[in-house]
Structure formats: structure tokens, C-alpha cells
Amino acid sequence: MHPTSPTRGRTAPGRLTALDAWVCHAERALLLRSDGPWLSAPFVDVGLGDLPWTTLESAAALRMVRADLEVLGIDLDAARVAAAARYADARTHFCQGGFDLPSPVRLARVLNVLRQYPPAELPEIHRRLGVAILPGGLVLEGTSDARGGVLVAHLLRRGPEGLAREGLLFHTDFSSGFAPLLFRDRxxxxxxxxAPGTPLHTFFAAWTAAWSEARVTHDTPHALFTASIAGLAARVEGLDPDPWLTRGGYLVWRPPGGVPATHTP
Ligand SMILES: C[S@@+](CC[C@H](N)C(=O)[O-])C[C@H]1O[C@@H](n2cnc3c(N)ncnc32)[C@H](O)[C@@H]1O
Structure with missing residues (x-):
């Protein structure tokens, strides 16, 4: 299983800090869990990029919740792992590898890695990523823009039958204004x-309708976002009502029955 072209390693400091903040807020219990194999189970960053900025930033952020958290950065590319190695310390490690993670893992992040893989391979990639995740552990898999101002990630939770497609996390810092369609490209x-007729199309149509209504009375991007989510909540099930999310430009959607797979080979 290989990318369709040579892998790009572009990353940037700060690109994934909003995701770190969400993890610290929403997955605090996952970070703190210490029974049995959880005691030393790491956070694993798969596809760390040409320099390990985002891995190191996550290590610092998540260790504000759990000071002794083990962190492992992985990349397919030996030169990127070698460049990262100088930043290793007693609890921060780097190694060459792919989707078969060393077990057991509490949290794995795979951001901006799978864009170069054929969609048909995604179910198998998710399956492999899930093997080493502890029951109840989480995989964050998704995409952001170059700066991390717009980001969408799968929340893939390890259940008895592998990774369950629990939900989708959307985040924006409003630097590009706000419209639901911003997220479509990410x-x-x-x-x-x-495609029309798919559950995700229905979701975006509902969000766009709520956004259009909200535009009549709200003009700043954040006010528009907040009002659009209130309107969306009246139209779809499964929105996380935590006000911390809306304040920070996040939306978490956990559709009943999980996030449907829309890819048809
Ligand atoms: C664009 S960088 C992403 C860096 C960082 N995660 C970010 O979001 O800014 C993608 C990285 O994923 C790596 N990669 C691609 N396929 C991989 C695989 N199967 N296993 C591990 N790393 C992989 C590439 O070598 C590249 O360094």
C-alpha cells in the first residue's frame, strides 16, 4: 500500500495546535488513563513531515495534561525521521514506519498524510491503523490547509470490531471568513x-441552509458560525452541544450510526 506519488513532507509550526487544544479539552480522560497497558501507551503521530514541528508541539500541549506522556513520531521517509531524531528525548521518540503501529497506542494522529492514497485503500488503511489502538482509544485522521486555519478530521474510536467511525471534527480559525463550504475541500x-444523495451532501445542504438564514442577522464570521450551528442543530442529529466547541470555532458531529462511508469504487 503506497502513495500514488512521492510523498510531500510539507508542514508548518502551529498547523495542528487547534487539534491539540481539542484533544486536551475533549479527550482528557483518554490522555490521563493509566490502568494496565495504558500506563505507558503513547500518542503516535503518523506522517510527521519534513521537520517534526507538529509532533513536538503536540508533545508539549498534551503533556500539559499528562506530564509523563510518551510520544512517538513516525514517517515512511528515512530522511524525515533522521531530521527529527535530534529532537528526541527520554519520552519523545521517532522511528521509520507506516500504518502498522507499535502496540499498544492510546491516541494516533494521521493528519495530511492520506491525500496521496487512492480512496479505495482507505478502509484497509483505517483497519491497519486500528489494530494497535487500545479499546476506547482514538485515531484522528484528516486534512487541513497549509496553516491549519481550516481542518476536518475523522474521530475513529477503537471498538470491539476495530475502528468505529464515531464522528467528524470541523475547525476553523475564521481567517478565511466562514461558510460551510470552506470545509468541503478539507x-x-x-x-x-x-455526491448528491449521500448523507454528507445532506449534512452540508442543511448547514448551508442554516448559514444562509443566519446571514440575514449576523455578519462577523464567528457570529455567523455560531448561529449557523444553532440552525443546523434543528436540522440534523448528533451535534455535540458543548459550548467550548462553538466558542473556539469547532463543530463535532457524531451521526447516529456513525459517519457513513461515501466512497464507491
Ligand atoms: C504533508 S506531511 C504531513 C505532516 C504533518 N502531519 C502535518 O499535518 O503538517 C505528510 C507526511 O506523511 C508521510 N507519509 C506518507 N505515507 C506514510 C505512511 N504510510 N506512513 C507514515 N508516514 C507516511 C510523508 O512521508 C510525509 O512526511
Whole structure:
């Protein structure tokens, strides 16, 4: 299983800090869990990029919640792992590898890695990523823009039968204004084709309708986002009502029955 072209390693400091903040807020219990194999189970960053900025930033952020958290950065590319190695320390490690993670893992992040893989391979990639995740552990898999101002990630939770497609996390910092369609270009690889009739198309149509209504009375991007989510909540099930999310430009949607797969080979 290989990318369709040589892998790009572009990353940037700060690109994934909003995701770190969400993890610290929403997955605090996952970070703190210490029973049995959880005691030393790491956070694994798969596809760390040409320099390990985002891995190191995550290590610092997540260790504000759990100081002794083990962190492992992985990349397919030996030169990127070698460049990262100088930043290793007693709890921060780097190694060459792919989707078969060393077990057991509490949290794995695979951001901006799968864009170069054919969508048809995504179910198998998700399956492999899930093997080493502890029951209840989480895989964050998704895409952002170059700066991390717009990001969408799958929340893939390890259940008895592998990774369950629990939900989607949307985030924007409003630097590009706000409209639901901003997120369409940043959807995880397997959801890119938002064809009419699919559940994701219905979701975006509902969000766009709520956004259009909200535009009548709200003009700042954040006010518009907040009002659009209130309107969306009246139209679809499964929105996380935590006000911390809306304040920070996040939306978490956990559709009943899980996030449907939309890719048809
Ligand atoms: C664009 S960078 C992403 C860096 C960082 N995660 C970010 O979001 O800014 C993608 C990285 O994924 C790596 N990669 C691609 N396929 C991989 C695989 N199967 N296993 C591990 N790393 C992989 C590439 O070598 C590249 O360094």
C-alpha cells in the first residue's frame, strides 16, 4: 500500500495546535488513563513531515495534561525521521514506519498524510491503523490547509470490531471568513466526493441552509458560525452541544450510526 506519488513532507509550526487544544479539552480522560497497558501507551503521530514541528508541539500541549506522556513520531521517509531524531528525548521518540503501529497506542494522529492514497485503500488503511489502538482509544485522521486555519478530521474510536467511525471534527480559525463550504475541500480523503444523495451532501445542504438564514442577522464570521450551528442543530442529529466547541470555532458531529462511508469504487 503506497502513495500514488512521492510523498510531500510539507508542514508548518502551529498547523495542528487547534487539534491539540481539542484533544486536551475533549479527550482528557483518554490522555490521563493509566490502568494496565495504558500506563505507558503513547500518542503516535503518523506522517510527521519534513521537520517534526507538529509532533513536538503536540508533545508539549498534551503533556500539559499528562506530564509523563510518551510520544512517538513516525514517517515512511528515512530522511524525515533522521531530521527529527535530534529532537528526541527520554519520552519523545521517532522511528521509520507506516500504518502498522507499535502496540499498544492510546491516541494516533494521521493528519495530511492520506491525500496521496487512492480512496479505495482507505478502509484497509483505517483497519491497519486500528489494530494497535487500545479499546476506547482514538485515531484522528484528516486534512487541513497549509496553516491549519481550516481542518476536518475523522474521530475513529477503537471498538470491539476495530475502528468505529464515531464522528467528524470541523475547525476553523475564521481567517478565511466562514461558510460551510470552506470545509468541503478539507474533508478526509474518503469523504471528498460529496455526491448528491449521500448523507454528507445532506449534512452540508442543511448547514448551508442554516448559514444562509443566519446571514440575514449576523455578519462577523464567528457570529455567523455560531448561529449557523444553532440552525443546523434543528436540522440534523448528533451535534455535540458543548459550548467550548462553538466558542473556539469547532463543530463535532457524531451521526447516529456513525459517519457513513461515501466512497464507491
Ligand atoms: C504533508 S506531511 C504531513 C505532516 C504533518 N502531519 C502535518 O499535518 O503538517 C505528510 C507526511 O506523511 C508521510 N507519509 C506518507 N505515507 C506514510 C505512511 N504510510 N506512513 C507514515 N508516514 C507516511 C510523508 O512521508 C510525509 O512526511
Amino acid at each position: 474533508l478526509p480523503r474518503d469523504l471528498r466526493r460529496v
